[in-house]
Amino acid sequence: MVKIGIFDSGIGGLSILREIAKLRLGIEMFYFADSLNNPYGQKDDSFVIARCEFIVETLEAKGANLIVVACNTATAIAIDHLREKYPHLVFVGVEPYINVINQRPELKTRRGVVLATPLTGNSKRFKALKERLDPNNLLDVFTPIHLAKLIEDNFFNKSHAFEFDVKKELLGLSNDYDYLILGCTHYPLIKPQLLSFLKGEMISPCPMVAMRVKNLLLGKFGMTEGDASATNFAFYQSGVSSDFKTLNIDEVFI
């Protein structure tokens, strides 16, 4: 069975794993949540790169040769380096889906904002991407400081103050946007909460990343399409688990 590795600075990349699981590819998925070191958005580049190398080597040792960098921050900081250092592995990254304004031109006459972590928003890669895909600067950018960490800490056990704290993180974000581009993989995990007080359309790149994985598996990896279920995955969380353990996706996303 084909094995793939997925990682994030924490549980955010589960938003991509969930989309891959929906495609019922019948693959084995190993997910590494680096929760002990979350958020990457407040670390320096060399720390993030060192963690990415360690995680990639851990996932490779599990037999994965396609690795999804399911974190915008890690993609912005480390994916070029990973591709260079591990040329025998295939990497799929995730970036804020700015290109949606070119793929859906009707959005250009509406108000949009990219939500991202401060490290992603300030990265050279993000700035170059935005300049290339949004040369007329139609999109605003909003970078809540603690939102990813808040989602991280409340994913398995939500505190009573969670929704209040989320609102606090988004103070200063106007509610006039027609659409919001979710530029951090943690954010789609709280889409229902976001929709309870923001009226814009939430746009996430996660389904497209999952399709990219599928196309690579069918192409480069010679997999044949089948109708297999993939409801289980192996999950490791630094600072919490001592090894990968099997989780059922329907139990994680109740």
Ligand code: DGL
């Ligand atoms: N899920 C990560 C991302 O997409 C969270 C960022 C962080 O750890 O700062 O960027």
